[in-house]
Amino acid sequence: MDKIQLKGCRFYGYHGAFSEEQTLGQIFVIDCTLSVDLKKAAKSDDLEDTVHYGLVFETIKKQAEQKKYKLIERLAGAICQDIFDGFAPVEAITIRITKENPPINGHYDAVGIELERVRE
Known part of the structure; x- marks a missing residue:
């Protein structure tokens, strides 16, 4: 695919299980891979034959910046649902959400989750 x-x-955004996270907020890094049949777009050179990634970005941004969840797993699930609802050609999604500065005492680059969802 x-x-x-x-x-x-x-x-x-303001996602996190701790009240400090929901009050102070932090940066979330999101990677999203969409499985889409791009054969038609590869031949036509027409935006209508693909998924407009700028609109996908805005969909992700809306959830990440305007909503508030305790779990980034829930944030990822909500983003996936919005993408499936708004972009019919998307057949599957892999989304990774990373917190670079979570409230954990220790040395690490980042923590995060990854979800894989297939259109039902």
Whole structure:
């Protein structure tokens, strides 16, 4: 299956299990891969024959910046549902959400989750 990728999308949001996270907020890095049949677009050179990744970015941004969840798993699930609802050609989604500065005492680059969803 062909892929459309959005990598390293950065958003400031208020998601987290701790009250400090929901009050102070933090940066969330989101990578999203969409499985889409791109054969028609590869021949036609027409935006109508693909999924407009700028609109997908705005869909992700809306959830990441305007909503508030305790779990990034829930944030990822909500983003997947919005993408499936708004973009019929998307057959599957892999989404990764990373927190670079979670409230964990220790040394690490980042923590995060990855979901894989297939259209039902």
